[in-house]
Amino acid sequence: MNDGAPFRKLSIIGGGAWGAALGNLAANNGVETTIWAREPEVAALINKRHENAVFLPGVKLNPALKATPALEDAGGGEAFLLVAPVQHSRAVMKALRPHARPDAPVALCSKGIEQSTGMFLSAVVAEVWPEAVPAVLSGPSFARDVAQGLPTAVTLACADEALAARWIATIGAPHFRLYYTDDVIGAEIGGAVKNVLAIAAGVVEGKGLGESAKAALIARGFAEFQRLGVALGARRETLAGLSGLGDLILTATSKQSRNMSLGFELGRGRSLHEVLAGRNNVSEGVETAPAVADIARRLGVETPICAAVADLVAGERSVDGLIADLLSRPFRAERE
């Protein structure tokens, strides 16, 4: 692909750990970058201490990075990175739209499915901000690793290759490598479903079921999201790439993942309510699990692990009962 020019002015909608890490990348590239942070104290910390001490403590950010708690003040970007939790993204996009260029490029960086509608974020954007041109950024990348300059590679999906080149120039870096695809839905599916499977992987670890069980869960989980992905029109190469298998491996094997560590606590016997009450950050898999189970049911695709996570977070079944069910499924051919 040809090189693109970076955007001159970027707005980042969402002041959590990921918004801060991405803002840092853009500011390091000389892009005038403003983060909208919902919490005024987060905006003040970024402006005054150059640190998001609430969601990404201990990491120094580029002093040129600015933040505001007023959404209207973040509307002036030539382009937008959307990094709010998925369940709040529709409301935030609606509120932002009157203050922003209607045809602005929007890169979707959050990972999940809107529970109330079963929609991926590209479909939500098409509904509430129809002239905006969407891209999807997804792949194995913990905010802390990226903000500390550790090497990372992710997928940038966009139907418009020239626009993708501009995104790559805006946030890319030698330690943050972006690989281009035009398979937007493929990139979205990986990021959403891996969070659900990471909860299951955490349960396996919390229950002490062993490394072999974990590997089996990852492989059979990958089979689920391939079946679902293909049914939704994704390409297999995307599902097997950074935004799919790559992110599944990272998230399902590291306790740095909020989804995996949440599953771990559930496996240890704590209730979902207890685990969530002790956290200020987002675990997208909790709301995405029922959405994945619904979509799969509608399409007639079998996703037993995702369905088990949906039952678990709904409080409808116990960990032990769900594990017993999964282990007593009939033997079958691996390709099915």
Ligand SMILES: NC(=O)C1=CN([C@@H]2O[C@H](COP(=O)(O)OP(=O)(O)OC[C@H]3O[C@@H](n4cnc5c(N)ncnc54)[C@H](O)[C@@H]3O)[C@@H](O)[C@H]2O)C=CC1
């Ligand atoms: N943290 C990471 O390593 C990565 C996160 N992501 C994705 O980025 C998205 C944001 O996650 P993080 O930045 O990690 O968040 P976080 O967990 O660090 O912080 C929570 C964020 O949720 C926001 N929030 C809470 N209630 C809200 C509401 N009603 N309306 C709007 N915003 C609200 C908070 O202001 C805060 O910005 C998620 O979809 C996540 O899956 C993607 C890649 C890496």
Ligand SMILES: O=C(CO)COP(=O)(O)O
């Ligand atoms: O998406 C991520 C890494 O690629 C972050 O995962 P968690 O949200 O589970 O921490």
